[in-house]
Amino acid sequence: MQQGGFQHKAPMRLTIGLSLVFVAGVWATGFAMYFQRMGLSPASVRDYYLGSADGFSNPRSLASMTETAHGHFAMMGLVLLLVTHLFLFAPFSDKAKSRLVWAAFGSALLEEASGWLVRFVDPGFAALKVASFLAFQAVLGGLVAGLALFLLRSAAEGGRPAHQHRHHG
Numbered sequence: 001m002q003q004g005g006f007q008h009k010a011p012m013r014l015t016i017g018l019s020l021v022f023v024a025g026v027w028a029t030g031f032a033m034y035f036q037r038m039g040l041s042p043a044s045v046r047d048y049y050l051g052s053a054d055g056f057s058n059p060r061s062l063a064s065m066t067e068t069a070h071g072h073f074a075m076m077g078l079v080l081l082l083v084t085h086l087f088l089f090a091p092f093s094d095k096a097k098s099r100l101v102w103a104a105f106g107s108a109l110l111e112e113a114s115g116w117l118v119r120f121v122d123p124g125f126a127a128l129k130v131a132s133f134l135a136f137q138a139v140l141g142g143l144v145a146g147l148a149l150f151l152l153r154s155a156a157e158g159g160r161p162a163h164q165h166r167h168h169g
Contacts, residue, residue, distance in 0.1 A: 010155070013154060016086060016147070017148070019082065020147055023083055024144050027137065027140050027144060030140075040134075045126035045130060046118060076108045083140070084105075084143065086147055087100060087143055103135070104139045107132055107136035110132035111129070114128040114132050
């Protein structure tokens with residue numbers, strides 16, 4: 001892959017492209033799950049984690065948050081490994097790649113941690129939960145879209161290695 005093998009091999013592009021369909025599904029359902037539980041206001045985040053007398057909901061328990069975090073850490077680690085690893089082969093500067101990798105993992109970690117901070121440290125962290133959710137979704141969506149465009153461009157160029165494009169164009 002370091003020599004751009006996936007760019008000029010149709011089966012590899014197909015595998016990566018279909019994987020991106022599933023990652024796009026993770027991205028879309030992430031929005032759906034978030035908005036089923038809370039909104040973009042810090043008050044809705046506080047109500048979700050701390051409970052609400054008006055909404056007849058209890059505070060999130062340590063057990064339920066631990067179970068959720070366990071699944072999130074496993075899933076997000078693998079999803080981010082996949083998409084950031086593939087992004088490293090796209091034609092961007094090393095500085096841009098490093099920044100996007102940090103943004104992806106950092107926003108995912110902040111999104112997970114901020115719920116714990118709201119519930120067990122201070123309700124004032126609710127704004128961080130909203131901001132980190134939006135940041136993570138933006139980064140993940142950008143990674144998926146960028147990789148999809150990169151794959152489509154590679155396929156449209158006939159899958160020729162990059163050095164051949166310079167000589168034929």
